[in-house]
Amino acid sequence: MIKKVETKEENLVSVQNGKDPVIQVEHLFKSFGEKVVLKDFNITVNKGESLVVMGKSGIGKTVLIKCIIKLLKPDSGTLKVFGKDISKLSQLEMDQLRMNIGFVFQSSALYDSMTVRENLEFPLRRQMVKKIKGDLNQLVREALKNVGLENTIDLMPSELSGGMRKRIGIARSLILQPEIVLYDEPTTGLDPITSKEIIHLIMDLQHKYHTTSIIITHDIALAKDASDEIVFLIDGVAYLQGTFDELVTTTDPKVKPFFD
Amino acid sequence: MAEQVTKKKTMFSKALDDFFLSTAELAQFTGRTFKEAVFPPYEFRETFRQSYLIGINSFPLVGFTALVLGLVLVLQSQPTLVEFGAGSYLPAMSGISIVREVGPLVTALICAGKIGSGISAELGSMKVTEQIDAMEVSGANPFKYLVSTRIMATTLMLPILTVYADMISLFGAYIGANIKNPVNFSFFFNRIFESLNFTDILPSFIKTFFFGFAIGLVGCTKGYNSQNGTEGVGMAANSSVVVSMLAVIVIDMVVTQISGMLGYL
Secondary structure, eight states, rough: EEOOOOOOTTTTEEEESSSSSEEEEEOOOEEETTEEEEEEEEEETTOOOEEEEEETTTSSHHHHHHHTHHHHHHEEEEEEEETEGGOOHHHHHHHHHTTTTTOTTTOHHHHHHHHHHHHHHHHHHHTTTTTTTTHHHHHHHHHHHHTTGGGGGTTTGGOOHHHHHHHHHHHHHTOOOSSEEEEESOOOOOOHHHHHHHHHHHHHHHHTTTTTTEEOOOOOOHHHOSSSSEEEEEEEEEEEEHHHHHHOOOTTTTHHHHHH | OOHHHHHHHHHHHHHHHHHHHHHHHHHHHHHHHHHHHHHHHHHHHHHHHHHHHHHHHHHHHHHHHHHHHHHHHHHHHHHHHTTTTOGGHHHHHHHHIIIIIHHHHHHHHHHHHIIIIHHHHHHHHHHHTTTTHHHTTTOOOOOIIIOOOHHHHHHHHHHHHHHHHHHHHHHHHHHHHHHHHHOHHHHHHHHHHHHHHHHHHHHHHHHHHHHHHHHHHHHHHHHHHHSSSSHHHHHHHHHHHHHHHHHHHHHHHHHHHHHHHOOOO
């Protein structure tokens, strides 16, 4: 059922109430100078679920997921991941928590000076080197196999196409087998065919690893296929939420244009 | 009129603000660099890789410049020395000038342009393309991995590059001295080493560590803190060259003064 947020109390979006919450964002405020991006934003995402966040460009969608992984510090509000308030975690504790969170950047953010193999080995070496000594090569090859790019292992990022870079970015974020994956516009800038491939890849990996996801996107096809629920971020708040089928028929003047 | 005064005041106060902010940034980076370098985990592999890249990539340019400088120094000073009947002092004069001042300073200025701008542009573009964020998300400490390693690499490599530049430059001086009259190789270099002593070599060697530290620090600070996309990367690289060259000259002046006070001049 579509839920329109009218009051602060109602501005609490839970994908499916009563389940095991993995990400809880409560009364989040974030501004850059004079510009208030998020004001009293609330969402809860439960284990194994996939939440798509949609909204106009520059509205604060990326800011939201960067706050969740503590790349940005919120002005106020509470952010809990696996029940832990991330503002109270030490750097070491946050690094340990990040082992369980994958982040797919809009620009892929592959390290230009490293080969594909070194890009994928980097998080492994940082996080798991003691645990998995000797198995690095096997893990890298498996991650590349998951995204169908085994033959790119010794290439440099500059030798890859946009779609390939996205795939490698996804492989890198999933190599530690995180429980949560945050996708920042994974299909932006790709042609429709490659977009479709990326969408299928995301869905396959979600089914394979049973990850909890937040996907930031403008892509209706991705929202349709990969979402359990969609939240519209408008004017800094979770303005409207519901399933794709519910939202596609909405008459709300602020949301309808997205589906038209 | 009042508007103009206010505008000038605003520009002045902005320039002052920028200066103090830059100084504070550099101080903060210096403190954090020492902290990250001292406490584990250590990034030996990356420090070694950066040292190798900085050294190997700079050898040809530093070598060529040093050779030409040594040669030109002799060609320009030879006629004057001969005119005053001091032609036999040519090896000593070129040796002392090169080892004490020309070698370290020119190497540092070339590295400020080449290495400083390279570090700044690299870190700046890594920031713009979210690669630094990606490192942080991977649980790495990007400051330790990117900044501390580069500063340590420049600090370690500048003295090595300077020694190399000194040798090449002295050889250039020998070639220059041979252009007009043939000079015996061992005679020329014996005269150079006879004229050099410990007080010539030590201060000039020590200051190269400071040059290297300053070049790495400024390059990393400007790159790591660059803003406003690709335009910001260009500005950071440009600013890095200007500030690090200035820093090298100021350090040179300070070290010379201190050396004088300690009786090393």
